[in-house]
Every structure is written in C-alpha cells, then in structure tokens.
Amino acid sequence: xxxVGAFTQAFGSDSLDASSLMLAITGFLPGDDPRMxxxxxxxxxxxxxQRGMVYRYLAHDGLAGEEGTFLLCTFWLAQAQALxxxxxxxxxxxxxxxxxxNDVGLLSxxxxxxxxx
Numbered sequence: 001x002x003x004v005g006a007f008t009q010a011f012g013s014d015s016l017d018a019s020s021l022m023l024a025i026t027g028f029l030p031g032d033d034p035r036m037x038x039x040x041x042x043x044x045x046x047x048x049x050q051r052g053m054v055y056r057y058l059a060h061d062g063l064a065g066e067e068g069t070f071l072l073c074t075f076w077l078a079q080a081q082a083l084x085x086x087x088x089x090x091x092x093x094x095x096x097x098x099x100x101x102n103d104v105g106l107l108s109x110x111x112x113x114x115x116x117x
C-alpha cells in the first residue's frame with residue numbers, strides 16, 4: 001500500500017495502475033480485503049473517463065500520443081467490484097463496457113479518447 005491508500009504502479013509511486021485489480025481476480029487477495037476495496041475504489045475514481053471506462057494508467061510512460069481507455073481494464077474493474085461484493089456497481093461497470101460493442105458484435109482493445117463537443 002502507498003500513501004495514496006491503494007496499490008500502485010510501483011513501490012513508492014503515487015500512480016495507479018488498473019493491473020492492480022488482478023490481485024483480487026487471481027486470488028492473491030480476497031476482493032473484500034480492505035486494501036483491495038481501497039484499490040478498487042481508487043481505480044474507479046481516478047482511472048476512469050467521464051463515461052466510466054478505465055485507463056490502464058495515467059502516469060507518463062515516455063511514449064508519444066494519447067491512449068484511450070481499455071475495455072479489458074473496464075472488465076477487470078467490474079470483476080473486482082463483484083469480488084468485493086459490490087454487485088450493483090459491478091453490473092453498471094460491465095454494462096458500460098459492453099455498450100462499446102460495435103455494429104458487428106465485436107469489442108476492441110482500446111476505446112478512443114472522447115472528443116469534446
């Protein structure tokens with residue numbers, strides 16, 4: 001755990017990483033462990049866009065350009081929320097992710113950054 005109160009991208013870092021949700025998904029920690037719940041809540045609050053889709057991370061990685069949100073990370077959040085006993089939140093997160101299905105029924109890896117209108 002870090003001073004941000006959640007598991008982070010690296011020891012001593014304040015940057016969140018959605019891959020931390022895998023701690024619950026793989027069974028390393030129970031989903032309802034207070035440290036996992038804090039990580040799940042921090043991910044939902046700080047790594048999502050206005051649509052509720054999840055970025056893998058927001059820390060600078062040295063790569064050019066902007067990345068969109070990742071559907072897999074959004075599904076990870078839904079599964080982690082379910083494992084934490086937050087079934088209603090998990091269902092809402094899952095529904096946001098499946099809403100990205102395209103016209104031929106496929107899901108992409110990444111969802112474009114929303115365009116301001």
